[in-house]
Amino acid sequence: MELWTGLYLVSFLNVARCLLESSYTVHLNKLSFENAQNYCKPGSFLTNIPNEKEMVKILKTIWDMNNKTTTSFWIGLKKDKGTCVEQRLPLKGFFWTVDNSTQSDVNTWKTNPSSTCAYLLCGLLxxxxxxxxxxSNGYVDTTCRQEHPFICKRNVKxxxxxxxILSTHDMIEPSNDPYTRQIVCPSGTMFNLTCSKDLVWTLVGSKNVDISQLCLECQKGYRRDxxxxxxxxxxCDESKPCEQGCLNTEGSYKCLCSYNDDGICNGSSKPPTTNQKNNEYSSINRGKSMPTQPTSLPDDVRINEKSKSAGDISNIVVPVIIALLIFIVLLVIVAAIVKGCLRRRTIKLARRKVEAVALNGSSSMEKVNEKEET
Structure with missing residues (x-):
């Protein structure tokens, strides 16, 4: 029991030592002293250099940037307006902005700062x-409005x-890196998170994703990538749900069937064999091999079927329409002939009446009328 307690204690001390380890970031973009301070916040600050050990770490971080042209960097060293430069003090009247401390084991100045009390000055490394x-060549004083690269130090406090993270999940916390996490969802999907300098967790590779939703289930037919x-x-590719063709759709799929008019099955693509329609299908196709898998999409199948049906109907309708038109034309011709004959007869009878009146008088007219009646 004591052995395990000792091991846990050693592990805890190692973790604590790692968590308290300072980390630095070198930024080559040039900003004024105040803007550089704001850039480092809230998770970091313009670095202080309390001892030689920290100086070594800072110089290594600068070297790792693989940039040998930048020679001056803002650090958190400042002298307020109204405060005089005092050459006898370690920081010459300057102080560290992170904690207002004036102590440092690193007392090297490249040049002594200007002896003034009237100006606001800031420090460069x-x-x-x-x-x-x-x-290191030491510290250099300059006006705070100048723009230089700068060094931030993560605030270990x-x-x-x-x-x-909403829903059930497991979280893996690396013992040597307090700024990363690995989330394991019930589905087995794993996501890597990182903590920014603003103390905000983001998904590695996709900073705009809402990490709280990572382990929530998607709608049916969808899953998280x-x-x-x-x-x-x-x-269609993963579960092979259809016996014939398969068409993947958003959130679902459709089975393709050669025996349906529209080429789509409502469920399985197995040919129906139970109801009357299916029995007809079975009897018609008895002794024949099953149709091969359709090679075109359902829309193509539907267009072909409609075109075939339209062709069959046109073969019947067109001759009927032609025959009907011919019949109507014949009726018009017969009606015209009958009307012409009746008109000629009427004219002929009228002439006879006129001639009879003119030649024989009224008696002749009566005879004509009697003749017409007979």
Whole structure:
């Protein structure tokens, strides 16, 4: 029992030592002293250099940037307006902005700061490069409005809050890196998170994803990919649900059938054999091999079937229409002939009446009328 207690204690001390380890970031973009301070916040600050050990770490970080042209960097060293430069003090009247401390084991100044009380001054770290690494030339004072690269130091007193992940999940916390987490969802999907300098957890590779939703289930037919988004599942490739053809759709799929008019099955693509329609299908196709898998999409099948049906109907309708038109034309011709004959007869009878009246008088007219009646 004591052995295990000792091991746990050693592990805890190692973790604590790692968590308290300072980390630095070198920024080559040029800003004024105040803007550089704001850039480092809230998770970091313009670095202080309390001892030689920290100086060594800072110089290594600068060397790792693989940039040998930048020789001056803002650090958190400042003298307020109205405060005089005092050459006898370690920091010459300057102080570290992170804690207002005036103590440092590193007392090297490249040049003594200007002896003034009237101006606001800020401090730079001057470096030079050799084949083996970066070397400090000491501190340099200048006006705070100048723009230079700068060095931020992560505030070890500020830690990233625990990531808020909805739904059940497992969280893996590396013992040597307090700024990363690995989330394992019930589906087995894993996501890597990183904590920014603003103490905000983001998904590695997709910073705009809401990490709280990572382990929530997507709608049916969808699942989360590595970027945290819900994407369509291709059931046709993964589960092979159809016996004939398969068409993947957004969130679902369709089975393709050669025996349906529209080429789509409502469920399985197995040919029906139970109801009357299916029995007809079975009897018609008895002794024949099953149709091969359709090679075209359902829309093509539907267009072909409609075209065939339209062709069959046109073969019947067109002759009927032609025959009907011929019949109507014949009726018009017969009606015209009958009307002409009746008109000629009427004219002929009228002439006879006129001639009879003119030649024989009324008696002749009566005879004509009697003749017409007979």
């Amino acid at each position: 001057s470096v030079e490069y050799s084949d083996s690494g970066a070397k 500020l830690v990233c809050p625990r990531p808020e 590595a970027s945290g988004g819900c994407v369509d599942v291709n059931e």
